[in-house]
Amino acid sequence: MEGNRTLDPKTLDDIIRRIVEVAQPQKIILFGSAARGEMGPHSDVDLLIIKAGADALDLMGQIYRNLHGVGAAVDAIVVTPEDVERYKDSHALVIKPALREGKVVYEAA
Template sequence: MSLFHGKIRLIHRIVEVAQPEKIIIFGSAARGESSRNSDVDVLVIKSGANRLDLTGKIYLNLHGVGAAVDVVVVTPEDVDRYGDNSALIIYPALKEGRVVYAA
């Protein structure tokens, strides 16, 4: 399976379980520098999310997807409040990331 098709499958699996407002791919995958050994960094934005619970559900649904994935779940309020804080992971995700899904 190609990297492109693997990412599409990953996005569909996240949408299936999370129904997010937005999914942003960031890190090496967003910069076009990823390889077969790279992980995929994903920011999932979901209103009213219990971050811990939803993150667990996403990881369970990604089982067998064939890629290492790092998922960060945030609410739109988190983005508004912390999006400009360069010390937090939300910042690079918003600045360099690519929106791959928007509801």
Template structure:
């Protein structure tokens, strides 16, 4: 099932497509103000890209995201982590994984 926000925000959909092509991630979550619905005109897209534990080092590098998103035409903050790192911290409310599970929106699942 596709999150309707991808149809409403074409630049976000393009961003997700580019990240999927670059990383082949297990999941991509949108979090932050856009996910919560309280974004303003200067808000960026906050994305958590979850890669497999055995992903090669270059696919764990956030720099790959910025190269993939060059010219996308919108501000994006992409955080990359492994699935093991993510799942080990989901029980911590103050952690990024805990926040993403509470407030985030799943945009891609392999």
């Protein structure tokens, strides 16, 4: 049985670079098992991508196309700053745990 593994920093850097290329987000937050250093053999990389004025479905499609071949399973969730403000206290959505336990891995200057 495999123990916990961590996300290779080079892989994370490549994922971030590829997302920024197509999305130009304000912020990217790594959360879930990768942020906690508790990745298992079937874990993915959970990312909350914050982008003003985003058409989430269209942007997620562009992101996933650009992540092809990155070497890791990525779960990218695109939200607007307004979504974050509106749903930051909702237990039913991923925004609250991402903000609580997540690590900012990219922030626009």
